[in-house]
Amino acid sequence: MRQKVLLMAMLLSLVQTLPADTQNPDSTPDIRPFGNGQYRGGMVSSTFGWRDKDGVKEYHTGVDYRLPSGSEALATCSGKVIKVEDVDGYGLKVVVQCGDSSLGGILRPNQYSTLVAHLSEPISRVGDFVEKGKSILGKTGNSGNSEGSHLHYEIRDNGHPIHPGLLIMPERVK
Ligand SMILES: [Zn+2]
Numbered sequence: 001m002r003q004k005v006l007l008m009a010m011l012l013s014l015v016q017t018l019p020a021d022t023q024n025p026d027s028t029p030d031i032r033p034f035g036n037g038q039y040r041g042g043m044v045s046s047t048f049g050w051r052d053k054d055g056v057k058e059y060h061t062g063v064d065y066r067l068p069s070g071s072e073a074l075a076t077c078s079g080k081v082i083k084v085e086d087v088d089g090y091g092l093k094v095v096v097q098c099g100d101s102s103l104g105g106i107l108r109p110n111q112y113s114t115l116v117a118h119l120s121e122p123i124s125r126v127g128d129f130v131e132k133g134k135s136i137l138g139k140t141g142n143s144g145n146s147e148g149s150h151l152h153y154e155i156r157d158n159g160h161p162i163h164p165g166l167l168i169m170p171e172r173v174k
Contacts, residue, residue, distance in 0.1 A: 033073050033153045035072065042066070069141050071139065073140055075135040076133070080107045081130060090145075096114045096130055098114065114153070121139040
């Protein structure tokens, strides 16, 4: 019994003293959120940053990829689904907290989270562990504030949207 308690204490202190997971390539969101060459489309229709929308300047917090409705939006990092919700603007969105789950059932989060929006249908659910480039988060669509089927993709660094070109090859986000 005493040994078990000691073991638990050791494991807990190990988890607590592990550095933030920044080195694991699987938990860094550096790929595009859809299959390579799997679909027609995937062109960037609107990139990150200030843009002019109907004469009004707005800050676009992600990259828009033109994709036919029903395409698969894939996880771009390994991690855990922390939000699936239908909201104004984004429409149906799925948020993944990136990190390492190799300890089994425990996510060691890093600074990144990702968001896909305007989906037509969710596939992953809150609490699901997802695999980079493999797990399907949802089907693309045109929900929320969207003119035509596309996938809005966002990377956040400690909660702040960053230019996905910082992590994905720049020519793929222009
Ligand atoms: Zn967008």
